[in-house]
Amino acid sequence: MPYQKLTAKELLALGNAAPEVNDSSWCVTWDPSEEGSAAERLxxxxxPPVLDFHTSGSTGPSRCWRRTRETAWLEAGMLAEFVGAGTPHAPGAVVAFAPPLHVYGALATFLVPARLGVPVWYRKEYVGALPETGQRRALVVATPWIFSLLLRHLDWVRSFEHLTVLYSSAMLPSDAGTLLEQAGPGRVTLVELLGSTExxxxxxxxWEGGESPVWTLFPDVTRVDGDAPGDEGAVPLVIRSPRLGHRPGEPQPAEWHTGDLVEPLDDRTFRLVGRIGRLVKVNGRRVNLDETEHRLRARLHCAxxxxxxxxxxxIGEHVDFYVVPALDTRADELDLSPVLALLGARPRRVHVVPAISRSALGKLRPQQTP
Structure with missing residues (x-):
C-alpha cells in the first residue's frame, strides 16, 4: 500500500480537516531529536491557536466544539504516558486508523507520535498488508473494526515484542478479548479511553486479559456529584476539567454532564454502568443496550x-432491533432467539436492513431507516 510521505511540519500545516490527511494513507517520521521541547515548539x-472538532451526530445534530492547541498538546502528553512513554514498553512506532478529523484521531494519530518522537503510519483503508515498522514495540490507534483486522494479521501482531492498542469509541467489540487471548500472554495491552468531543x-x-478493570479519571479531571441519583445505586457522571471544549462564541463550561451512569468506588475510580440513553427498562428490567449488543454479536450470525x-x-420504553444479514444468510433464515433470550422480551419491531448508519468511529447514529 502506498503511503504519502510527509514531514512533521507539512502534516501540521495541512491541519486535521485537510482531505490529504483524512482521505489518504500517509507516513510521518518524527525525528527523535524533535521529541520534547523541540516537538512542542514545532x-x-x-x-492554529484554536482547533475545531465536530460531534459525530450519534447523539443529535453535529455541532462544533473548540479547544486550544495547548490543551490538545497537554492531553496528547497524558495519552503518551498511558501507552508507556518512558517505560520498557514504550512504542517505537505508531500505526493509526483513527481519522484526524475527530478529536480522538487528532490527538492519537497527529500528536501522540510527536510526544513519543516516533514514526507514524496512518491507514485510511482496512485492506492490504500492515506496514513494516522495523520496531519491536508499536502502538495501534484503533477503531472498532481494527480488532478483526489484527486477528487476520496475527503473524504481524506476534512479530512484535509488545503491542499496545489504544481505543476510544463505542463499546469494545468481542474481537478485542479474542485478540488478547490469541496474541499470547503479555504481548498485547489494551488502553481504553472514555471521553467525547465536548x-x-x-x-x-x-486491560491485558481477564476481568475488565475499573476506570480511573485523567489526572486533571475531577468528579462532581450528579444532581439526581441513577438507577440501582448508580449516579450520573459529572466532571470538571481544564480541557473542556466550548462552542464558538460561548465561554468554556465550568462542568459537564457526560450522559453516563457510574458506580463510584472512590474519588478517582468507578465502574461504568452505561450511557443514560442506552439504558432502558423492558418489562421492568433494566437493559444496557450497548452490553446486550456486545453479547449478541458473539451469538448471532449477521453482518x-x-x-x-x-x-x-x-408499553412505554422498548427496543427496535435492526439487523444486516450475513452474505450467506437469507432474511428468513435469521435465528433471532438470542435476541429474545438476552433482552428478556421480544423487540417491538425487527427491521432487516441492508446497512446500519454509523459514524466514522462506529457509533450508532440516532436515526435509522427501517
Missing amino acids: VLDTL TGGIAVRR DLALVPVSDPM
Missing part, C-alpha cells in the same frame, strides 16, 4: 446489528 508554532479524555483503563431505544404509547 506543534505550537504550526497549529470533553476530551475523561478516564482510562488498561451488523443494533438495538435502538423507542417509546411505545402502550
Whole structure:
C-alpha cells in the first residue's frame, strides 16, 4: 500500500480537516531529536491557536466544539504516558486508523507520535498488508473494526515484542478479548479511553486479559456529584476539567454532564454502568443496550446489528432491533432467539436492513431507516 510521505511540519500545516490527511494513507517520521521541547515548539508554532472538532451526530445534530492547541498538546502528553512513554514498553512506532478529523484521531494519530518522537503510519483503508515498522514495540490507534483486522494479521501482531492498542469509541467489540487471548500472554495491552468531543479524555483503563478493570479519571479531571441519583445505586457522571471544549462564541463550561451512569468506588475510580440513553427498562428490567449488543454479536450470525431505544404509547420504553444479514444468510433464515433470550422480551419491531448508519468511529447514529 502506498503511503504519502510527509514531514512533521507539512502534516501540521495541512491541519486535521485537510482531505490529504483524512482521505489518504500517509507516513510521518518524527525525528527523535524533535521529541520534547523541540516537538512542542514545532506543534505550537504550526497549529492554529484554536482547533475545531465536530460531534459525530450519534447523539443529535453535529455541532462544533473548540479547544486550544495547548490543551490538545497537554492531553496528547497524558495519552503518551498511558501507552508507556518512558517505560520498557514504550512504542517505537505508531500505526493509526483513527481519522484526524475527530478529536480522538487528532490527538492519537497527529500528536501522540510527536510526544513519543516516533514514526507514524496512518491507514485510511482496512485492506492490504500492515506496514513494516522495523520496531519491536508499536502502538495501534484503533477503531472498532481494527480488532478483526489484527486477528487476520496475527503473524504481524506476534512479530512484535509488545503491542499496545489504544481505543476510544463505542463499546469494545468481542474481537478485542479474542485478540488478547490469541496474541499470547503479555504481548498485547489494551488502553481504553472514555471521553467525547465536548470533553476530551475523561478516564482510562488498561486491560491485558481477564476481568475488565475499573476506570480511573485523567489526572486533571475531577468528579462532581450528579444532581439526581441513577438507577440501582448508580449516579450520573459529572466532571470538571481544564480541557473542556466550548462552542464558538460561548465561554468554556465550568462542568459537564457526560450522559453516563457510574458506580463510584472512590474519588478517582468507578465502574461504568452505561450511557443514560442506552439504558432502558423492558418489562421492568433494566437493559444496557450497548452490553446486550456486545453479547449478541458473539451469538448471532449477521453482518451488523443494533438495538435502538423507542417509546411505545402502550408499553412505554422498548427496543427496535435492526439487523444486516450475513452474505450467506437469507432474511428468513435469521435465528433471532438470542435476541429474545438476552433482552428478556421480544423487540417491538425487527427491521432487516441492508446497512446500519454509523459514524466514522462506529457509533450508532440516532436515526435509522427501517
